[in-house]
Amino acid sequence: MxxxxxxxxxxxxxxxxxxxxxxxxxxxxxxxxxxxxxxxxxxxxxxxxxxxxxxxxxxxxxxxxxxxxxxxxxxxxxxxxxxxxxxxxxxxxxxxxxxxxxxxxxxxxxxxxxxxxxxxxxxxxxxxxxxxxxxxxxxxxxxxxxxxxxxxxxxxxxxxxxxxxxxxxxxxxxxxxxxxxxxxxxxxxxxxxxxxxxRGIEQINPAVRGLPEQILILRDLAPKTEASAQGPRLCPDQDGSTRPAKDVSLNYVPVVYGDKRLAQIPLKANQRQFWRVLNAAADTYFDLQLRYDGEPQPLEVVAVDGVPTRKDDLGRAYPVTLRATHVLLPPAGRAEFIVRGPTSPVREAKLLTLAYDSGPDGDCDPERDLARIVVAAKQKLPALPVVGAAERPVRSMRFSRISVVQPVRTRRLYFSENNDKGEFYITEDRPGVEPKLFDPFFSQPNITVQQGSVEDWIVENRSRESHAFHIHQIHFQVLERDGKPTGDATQLRDTVDVPFWDGKATAYPRVKLRMDFRDPEIRGTFVYHCHILEHEDGGMMGTIEVARPNTVGARRP
The missing domain is CATH 2.60.40.420 (Cupredoxins -  blue copper proteins)
Structure with missing residues (x-):
C-alpha cells in the first residue's frame, strides 16, 4: 500500500x-x-x-x-x-x-x-x-x-x-x-x-471487498454574483431566489450556477465502485442522486456518518446494505455506497443534487447537476486504492446495545432565531433558561451529564429555516421524527437535519435522539451546535460536560 x-x-x-x-x-x-x-x-x-x-x-x-x-x-x-x-x-x-x-x-x-x-x-x-x-x-x-x-x-x-x-x-x-x-x-x-x-469497513460488510474506491468531497463556495430581484424563483417560498445561495465544488472542481461545465467522474462501463461521499460544505445541503438517461440509479448504502449499516446494535456485525435512489447529506453528513457505471447505450449519466427546501428564511438549495459520469477505458481511469488490501481485523464497535439501555432522562432542546438581530440560538427547554448566544468565555456548561449514562434528547426547530444538529465526541440514534418511529433507529449518526417550522403548525418539527455518554474517554467539556456554520458562528452552539460518575448531584442537571 x-x-x-x-x-x-x-x-x-x-x-x-x-x-x-x-x-x-x-x-x-x-x-x-x-x-x-x-x-x-x-x-x-x-x-x-x-x-x-x-x-x-x-x-x-x-x-x-x-x-x-x-x-x-x-x-x-x-x-x-x-x-x-x-x-x-x-x-x-x-x-x-x-x-x-x-x-x-x-x-x-x-x-x-x-x-x-x-x-x-x-x-x-x-x-x-x-x-x-x-x-x-x-x-x-x-x-x-x-x-x-x-x-x-x-x-x-x-x-x-x-x-x-x-x-x-x-x-x-x-x-x-x-x-x-x-x-x-x-x-x-x-x-x-x-x-x-x-479503514476496515470490508471486515464488517464484505460487499465492498475488492471494489475500486472513490473519495468525493462536496464543498460550497461564496457566489461571484448576487441573486437578482428579477426572474423566476428557484426556491418557491424564498423571495429573490433567482440563483442558489452558494456555488459548489466537487474535489475542488468548481460547479458554478449558469456554467455548463460540470466536474467529471470517470467510470468503466458497468463497473461497480465504492464511493465515500463527504458534505464538507459550510452551509449547503445535498440530496444526492445518480441518474442515467433520466432514470435514478440504485445506491447501495453501507455506512452513514462513519458507521457501517447493520441489522442491529447488539454487538454483532450482521451487515445490512440499504438500497436507495437518493441520499440526503446535511452539512457535515457522510454516506458510503456502491454504484454501478452506465452501460454503453446510456447517453447521459450524471451525479446531481435534488432540491432541498430549507424554509422561507433558509438558503436556496435547488436541484442542480454536479458531475458528468464519463465512461472511460481502463487505461484512462485515475489510480484508486482498492478496499480491503492489507487491512487489520475490526473488533467490536463502540455504541453497541444503546437501543436496549434505559435512558436516565429525557431533555428537550430547541433551535430559534432573532432575525432582526441576525442571532441564532440553541436552548434547553427548562424553567429559567432563555435563549442566548454562545459565549466562548462561559463559566458553567449549559448541560452536565454523568459519564456512563444514556439520555434521550428531543430537538425541536422553532424557526422558519432548517438546521443540522451535531454533537462532538459521540454518535446518536434517531428514534423518532415528529413523534413517529423512524425506520432506521439502530443506525448511528453524528449529524441530523431538523426541518423548518412553517409558522402555522401547532407542533414544531422535531427529532428524538438516543444519546450515548457511556464511554469514559469522552469525559470533559465539548459542544453541540447547528452545523450550518453561518448559524454556529452566529451563536447557535451550546456546551456539555460529561462528568465522572456520581459527581453530578452537586451540579446543574
Missing part, C-alpha cells in the same frame, strides 16, 4: 505544478490553487499511517478572504488521512494566515478568559485564529486532542495535536476542519477541510 500513497501525493504535486504552468489558478505563492471548471474530480492524495502511527505537518494558508487551504508538505491540499483503529496520530498545524483573510465587518469577540485554556495554545481572539476539529471521531475533548473550546492557534503559531484512534472506532468516513467560533464558516467555505478514513 506504500506505492498507492506516494502515487497519490505525486499526482497532487503534479497537478499543482500543471495548474501554475497553465495559468489555470493562482501562483503557488497564493497558497491555494484550484482546478478549472469541467476538470476531472481527481481523488485527494492519501496520507497513510505507518507502523501504527500517522505524523504530519500542515500549514493553513489563505488566498484573500475567499480561499483557505491546509497544505501538507507545503503543496498538497487536504490529503485524506488513512488510519486504522488503534493508530496514533500526531498533526502539527502552523497558522500562516495573513490579514487579507479578514472579511470586512467580521465579528470579533471581546477579550476574555477561557474556562480551560489548552497549554501550548493561545487564548487569542483575533480574526486570524484557527484550530482543528476531527469530526465524528470519538476521542477525548482534551488539550492536544479534539478540543475546540480551549484551543485556539494564533497567526504565526504552531500547535501539535496528539491522539489515538480508539481500538473500537467504527470503520468509515470522518473528516477534519477548522472550528474557531466566529470564523468557522469562512475557513470551511474557503476549502480548509479534508477526509479521514478509519
Amino acid at each position: 506504500k506505492r498507492v500513497f506516494w502515487l497519490g501525493v505525486g499526482l497532487a504535486l503534479a497537478w499543482v505544478a500543471q495548474m501554475v504552468a497553465r495559468g489555470a489558478g493562482p501562483p503557488a505563492s497564493d497558497g491555494c490553487p484550484r482546478p478549472e471548471a469541467g476538470s476531472v474530480a481527481g481523488a485527494p492524495a492519501l496520507l497513510r499511517s505507518r507502523n501504527g502511527k500517522l505524523e504530519a505537518t500542515f500549514v493553513l494558508r489563505n488566498a484573500g478572504s475567499e480561499r483557505f487551504c491546509l497544505l501538507y508538505n507545503g503543496a498538497v491540499q487536504s490529503p485524506t488521512l488513512w488510519v486504522a483503529p488503534g493508530d496514533k496520530v500526531v498533526l502539527r498545524i502552523h497558522n500562516a494566515l495573513d490579514r487579507t483573510a479578514i472579511l470586512p465587518g467580521a465579528h470579533q469577540h471581546p477579550a476574555g478568559r477561557l474556562r480551560n485554556p489548552c497549554s501550548g495554545a493561545s487564548a487569542d481572539t483575533s480574526l486570524l485564529r484557527t484550530n482543528l476539529h476531527y469530526h465524528g471521531l470519538n476521542i477525548p475533548p482534551t488539550c492536544h486532542g479534539d478540543d475546540v473550546l480551549g484551543t485556539t492557534i494564533a497567526d504565526g503559531a504552531t500547535f501539535e495535536y496528539r491522539f489515538q484512534i480508539p481500538a473500537n472506532e467504527p470503520p468509515g468516513l470522518y473528516w477534519y476542519h477548522p472550528h474557531p467560533h466566529g470564523l468557522s464558516e469562512p475557513q470551511v467555505l474557503g476549502g480548509a477541510s479534508g477526509a479521514l478514513v478509519v
Whole structure:
C-alpha cells in the first residue's frame, strides 16, 4: 500500500505544478490553487499511517478572504488521512494566515478568559485564529486532542495535536476542519477541510471487498454574483431566489450556477465502485442522486456518518446494505455506497443534487447537476486504492446495545432565531433558561451529564429555516421524527437535519435522539451546535460536560 500513497501525493504535486504552468489558478505563492471548471474530480492524495502511527505537518494558508487551504508538505491540499483503529496520530498545524483573510465587518469577540485554556495554545481572539476539529471521531475533548473550546492557534503559531484512534472506532468516513467560533464558516467555505478514513469497513460488510474506491468531497463556495430581484424563483417560498445561495465544488472542481461545465467522474462501463461521499460544505445541503438517461440509479448504502449499516446494535456485525435512489447529506453528513457505471447505450449519466427546501428564511438549495459520469477505458481511469488490501481485523464497535439501555432522562432542546438581530440560538427547554448566544468565555456548561449514562434528547426547530444538529465526541440514534418511529433507529449518526417550522403548525418539527455518554474517554467539556456554520458562528452552539460518575448531584442537571 506504500506505492498507492506516494502515487497519490505525486499526482497532487503534479497537478499543482500543471495548474501554475497553465495559468489555470493562482501562483503557488497564493497558497491555494484550484482546478478549472469541467476538470476531472481527481481523488485527494492519501496520507497513510505507518507502523501504527500517522505524523504530519500542515500549514493553513489563505488566498484573500475567499480561499483557505491546509497544505501538507507545503503543496498538497487536504490529503485524506488513512488510519486504522488503534493508530496514533500526531498533526502539527502552523497558522500562516495573513490579514487579507479578514472579511470586512467580521465579528470579533471581546477579550476574555477561557474556562480551560489548552497549554501550548493561545487564548487569542483575533480574526486570524484557527484550530482543528476531527469530526465524528470519538476521542477525548482534551488539550492536544479534539478540543475546540480551549484551543485556539494564533497567526504565526504552531500547535501539535496528539491522539489515538480508539481500538473500537467504527470503520468509515470522518473528516477534519477548522472550528474557531466566529470564523468557522469562512475557513470551511474557503476549502480548509479534508477526509479521514478509519479503514476496515470490508471486515464488517464484505460487499465492498475488492471494489475500486472513490473519495468525493462536496464543498460550497461564496457566489461571484448576487441573486437578482428579477426572474423566476428557484426556491418557491424564498423571495429573490433567482440563483442558489452558494456555488459548489466537487474535489475542488468548481460547479458554478449558469456554467455548463460540470466536474467529471470517470467510470468503466458497468463497473461497480465504492464511493465515500463527504458534505464538507459550510452551509449547503445535498440530496444526492445518480441518474442515467433520466432514470435514478440504485445506491447501495453501507455506512452513514462513519458507521457501517447493520441489522442491529447488539454487538454483532450482521451487515445490512440499504438500497436507495437518493441520499440526503446535511452539512457535515457522510454516506458510503456502491454504484454501478452506465452501460454503453446510456447517453447521459450524471451525479446531481435534488432540491432541498430549507424554509422561507433558509438558503436556496435547488436541484442542480454536479458531475458528468464519463465512461472511460481502463487505461484512462485515475489510480484508486482498492478496499480491503492489507487491512487489520475490526473488533467490536463502540455504541453497541444503546437501543436496549434505559435512558436516565429525557431533555428537550430547541433551535430559534432573532432575525432582526441576525442571532441564532440553541436552548434547553427548562424553567429559567432563555435563549442566548454562545459565549466562548462561559463559566458553567449549559448541560452536565454523568459519564456512563444514556439520555434521550428531543430537538425541536422553532424557526422558519432548517438546521443540522451535531454533537462532538459521540454518535446518536434517531428514534423518532415528529413523534413517529423512524425506520432506521439502530443506525448511528453524528449529524441530523431538523426541518423548518412553517409558522402555522401547532407542533414544531422535531427529532428524538438516543444519546450515548457511556464511554469514559469522552469525559470533559465539548459542544453541540447547528452545523450550518453561518448559524454556529452566529451563536447557535451550546456546551456539555460529561462528568465522572456520581459527581453530578452537586451540579446543574
